[in-house]
Structure formats: C-alpha cells, structure tokens
Amino acid sequence: MKILIPGGDGFCGWATALHLSARGHAVHLVDNLSRRKIDIELGVDSLTPIAPLRNRLAAWRELTGRQIEWTDLDAARDYDALERLIRDWRPDAVVHFAEQRSAPYSMKSAATKRYTLENNLSATQNLLCALVETGIDAHLVHLGTMGVYGYGGGMRIPEGYLTIQAEASDGGRLEREILFPPDPGSVYHMTKTQDQLLFYFYNKNDGIRITDLHQGVVWGTQTRETRLDERLINRFDYDGDYGTVLNRFLMQAAVGYPLTVHGSGGQTRAFIHIQDSVRCIEMALTHPPATSERVRIFNQMTETHRVADLARIVAELTGAEIAYLDNPRKEADANDLAADARCLIDLGLQPTTLRTGLLEEIVEIGQRYRERCDRDRIPCTSQWTRMPAAARVDRR
Template identity: 65%
Template sequence: MRIAVLGGDGFCGWPTSLHLSNLGHEVHIVDNLSRRWIDTELGVQSLTPMDSIQERCRIWKQVSGNEIRFHLLDLAKEYQRLRLWLDEYRPDAIIHFAEQRAAPYSMKSDRHKVYTVDNNVSATHNLLTALVETGIDAHLVHLGTMGVYGYSTIGAPIPEGYLDVSVETDSGAKGMEILYPTRPGSVYHMTKSLDQILFQFYAQNDALRITDLHQGIVWGTHTDQTKRHEQLINRFDYDGDYGTVLNRFLIQAAIDYPLTVHGTGGQTRAFIHIQDTVRCIELALGDAPEKGERVKIFNQMTETHRVRDLAEMVARMTGAEIAFLPNPRKEAAENELIVKNDHFIDLGLNPIKLESGLLEEVVHVAKKYAHRVDRKHVPCVSAWTKDIAKRVVHDP
C-alpha cells in the first residue's frame, strides 16, 4: 500500500513509519516539524540524540534498502497544499498522528490552549474535508487517546467506542447506540473529544472509512527497526510537559532524582509499549471499515496501573526514592479504570508487559543517555488552574 504517515517525525510516528516500510509499504512522512520547534521553545531536547528527519530517512534506506519520503507540510495552516499533496500522491491509507499531544503543554497558558485547539482541530478537519474534495477513498487511521474518558470512568469496563443506552419515552423505553461519553480533563484531551465528532460526521455524511484508536500512555523507546542503527533511534521525552509518566520515572531513577508522584498517586492510567503501538497500527490497517460503516473505535492499550504502583515498581528495580508532590492537574485523587481491548487481542496482539520490558529500558536507554538530562526540566510545573499554580512544587 501507499501509506501517508502524518506526524511521522514524532515519538509514535517514526517507529510506525519504519515498521510499515519494513513490511514493504511505500511510506510518505508528512510533518511540519513543530514538535522539534516546541523542544526549542521549552529549552529541552530528546533524551536520545535525534538526527534530522532527512538524515533518519537516509540511514533507513542504507539499512533496509527501502525509501521513506519526507514532505514538510503543516496540516492545520496549509489547507491548499494539503489538498494538492493528497491529489498528487493518492494514498491507500493515512495514519494521522499530527497533533499537539501533551496535556501539560496544552494547559501552560492561554496561548498554549489556543495553539492546541487551532492546531489539532484544524489539522483533523482539513484532512477530512480534503479527502472528501479529492475523492480519495483512503482508510484513515487516527491516534486518539484513552484520556478522553477522564472523569467518565466509573469502575465499569470502558467499551470500544460505543454504548447501548435505553431512554424512557412516552411510548416506552427506546434503545440507541451512542459514542461512549467523553469528559476530557485537559484542553489537549478536549481536542481529541472534538476529533471524535468530526469523524462521526464525515463517516456518516461522506462515507469516509475511519478507524479511531484510543491509545493508552505509550512507554518504551525501541522497536525492532529503531534498534537496527544508532541513528534510527526514537525520541524519548523526559521533561515535565512531554515526558509521559513512566518514561519520566525511568529517567528520574537513572539520574538519582526522586520519582515524583502527584497527589496520592491514586490515578489509574492505561499503558502500551511502543512496539505494540506499531503492531496495533498494522493490525488496524488490515481491518478497515467498509464504505458507509460507522467509525471503528479500538482501545489501544494493554494494561492499567495506578501511578503510585508504577513508582513502587520502578523504585523496587532501581532503588530510587519516591516523592509525593501536590498535583498540578485538576482531577480526581483516585480513580478506577477498566478497559476492554478485545479487538486487538482477537486480531492477534501479544502484548509486551511492563514487568518484563521495563528493565531493558532502564539500563539501555535511561542510564545510557542520563548525561543529556537537564534536571531543571524534570518536574511537571504546568498547572491546570491559576489557584493550583500557587501550590506547584518546582523542586522536590
């Protein structure tokens, strides 16, 4: 297949591009490199040394013989170029990763809120309307997040996208199927909730074929392909805005920094290893919806953990200490999270579990590159409200 990977220079997009190229697909990366600019804005860098996207593609060609082409394009701001690009390349499938994806970054200031909404909602909508306009019947696979459910977790299993409800009417109870209600806990998660409505509309109105993957927090760095050459290494964000919780714990342990747990650490989150992410995308591509079918929604996660249990697991493996700090987020102190992930398991996913994969990450990645860490960027200080900002701790 000819596959466009939008956001293919990012943490999930790069290993996905390699994985699909390795399977023999013709891969085109489309990215505006905004994530690299945000590193510059924040004064941080990936823990792992990243080459330019052009250099990464050159090394991949050398290692595999396969070509990945890079196209510099802003999905949110360059609608006409996007439409022309689609018309010229006419992909069979499109994987859409190209959004601002950090909840703390989206809550940093009013400017960051505006940027996140403009970027994410426009990127998704521009893509959808350009597909309609060009008449391209590509299967669109979007990376959504389990985080859209935020406060709507009540301890009952979260289904894969849809909920059957029964509503009392004058003529008795009527059943209907609705999107499982979202209750986002950040501006970033709010944009992902809006994406769902855009997808529902374009699948119903224009028969676009769409799969929305509600992904858990991705951990790990390497996949089989990124390991093939030092210069193919994936990015690894450790800073307080972009570093996802487990990757932050790993780097904290590697540099003798206390593992920073917010509040009681009673928040339960869903997780998936990056190797399973790329495999899930391959599986989703092979299970495309028919024209006119509703949006397919899969929960792309493999296990759930409480944050304090994760910290204890990393502390046990490494001897690190744990520091409990005030929570910069506005969220429930404790929550249950039970998630159905039958679709991917039925399609043959055999997940990498935390207990078995974690040590390799600590030794081979976190410790190896610990000298590149700037300690002052490790704490999470982006607060959800102005009141909470007064309680945020900058140094544990």
C-alpha cells in the same frame, strides 16, 4: 499499501513509519517539525540523540534500501498543499499523528491553549476535507486517547460506544449505541473529544472510513527497526511537559532523581509499549472498516496501573526513592479504570508487559543516555486552574 503519515517525525509516528516501511508498504511522511520547534521553545531535548529527519530517512535508505518520502508542511494551515499531495500521491490509508499531544503544554498559557486547539482540530478537519474533495477512498486511522473517557466515572469503559435505553418518541422504549460521553481533563484531551465528533460527522455525511484508536500512555522507546542504528533512534521525552509518567520514572531512576508522583499516586492509567502500539496500527490498517461501517473505535492499551504502584515497581528494580508532590492537574486524587480492549487482542496482539520490558528500557535508554539529562527540566510547571482549591467542584 500507500500510507500517508502526518506527524511521522514524532515519537509514535517515526516508529510506525519504519515498521510499515519494513513490511513493504510505501510510506510518505507529512511533518512540519513543530515538535522539534517546541523543544527549542521550552529549552529541552529528547534524552535520546534524535537525528535530523533528513538524516533519519537517509540512514533508513542506506540500511534497508527502502525509501520513505517526506513533505514538510503544516497540516493545520497549508490546506491547499495538503489537498494537492493527497490528490497526487493517492494514499490507500492515512495514519494521523499530527497533533500537539502534551496535556501540561496545552494548559501552560492562553497561547498554548489556543495553539493546541487550532492545530489539532484544523489538522483533523483538513485531512477529512481533503479526502472528501479529492474523492480518494483512503482509510483514516487516527491516534486518539483513553483520556476522552475521563476515566469512566466509575463505569467500565467500552470500546467507544455505550448502549443506552431511552424513551422513544411514541412513548415506548428504545435502545441505541451512542459515543461514550466525553469528559476531557485538559485542552489537549478536549481536542481529542472534538476530533471524535468530526469523525462521526464525516463518516455519516461523506462515508469516510475511519478507525479511531483510543490509545493508553505509550512507554518504551525502541522498536525492532529504530534499534538498527543510532541514527534511527526514537525520541524519549522526560521533561515536565512531554515526559509521560512511566518514561519519566525510568529516566529519574537512571539519574538518581526521586520518582515524582503527583498527588497520592492513586490515579490509574492505561499503558501500551511502543512496539505493541506500532503493531496495533498495522492491524488496524490491514483490517479496514467496510464502506458503510460507522467509525470503528479500538481501545489501544494492554495493561492498567496505579501511578504509585508504577513508582514502586521502578523503585524496586533500581533502588530509586519516591517523592510525592502536589498534583498540578485538576483531577480526582484516585480513580479506578476498567476498560474493554478485546478488539486488538482478537486480531492477534500478544502484548509486551511492564514486567518483561521495564528493566531493558532502564539499561538501554535511561542509563545509556543519562548524561544528556537536564535535571532542571524534570518538574512539571504547568498549572491546570487558577480556581482556589476550596471553590473547586468534583463533577464525577
């Protein structure tokens, strides 16, 4: 297959690009390096020493003989160049990672809220428009988030669609499947819920074939391919904005910093290892929806854990202490999370579990690169709301 990967220099995109190239697919990245520029803006760096994208690509070619191409363009702003690239290169599939993906960064200021919304929605809209305009029948696979469901409000979360019963216009009863009601918890998550509507519309109106992968928090760093050489190493974010909860704990344990649990730690989250994430994307690509099929939605997660339990597991493995801090997010102090995630298992996924992969990650990444950690960058400084606590309403 010819696979275009917008966002292919990022954490998930780079690992996916190598995985697909290693399996013989032709891979072309689109990335404007905005993530690396945000590192500079925030004064942070990946814990792992990521090579410049050109060096990464040259190393991959030297080691495997395989070539991955790269076009440096902004998928949200350079529409004409994007359309030209799609027309000329004629991809069979597009795997879309090109969005600003940190919830805390999206809540930092008016500027980051506006950037996140404009960047994410325009990148998605531009890719869809370019497929319509060029008439190229490529399968669009998008990386969405389990966060669009708002943790389900006590309901078991289905894979995308909820069956409802309603009164029919003739007074009878009817049954329909509708998109699960979105309940975003940040501007970032709001862009993902709006992506869903863009997909719904372009699928209905133009027949674009789309798979939306509602992914859990990705943990781990390396995959079979990124381990081949240090020039291919994947990024590892640990700072207060981009460090996702488990990766943050792993690094904190390695540098002797207390594991920072926000609030009571009663929040339950869905997780998936990076190696499983790239395999899921490959499975979604090799099982595309039919032409007339509605948007296909898979929950891409393999296990759920409470944040406090995760901290306890990492503390037991490493002897680290746990520190409970005020929660900067406006969210319920504790939530249950029960979600269906059968589709990818039915396609053959055999998950890496936390119990088997965690220790390796602590040694291979956390301890090996701990000298590169800037401890001042660990706390999360974004605040979700200016509303006084007494005036807040929990709408769940």
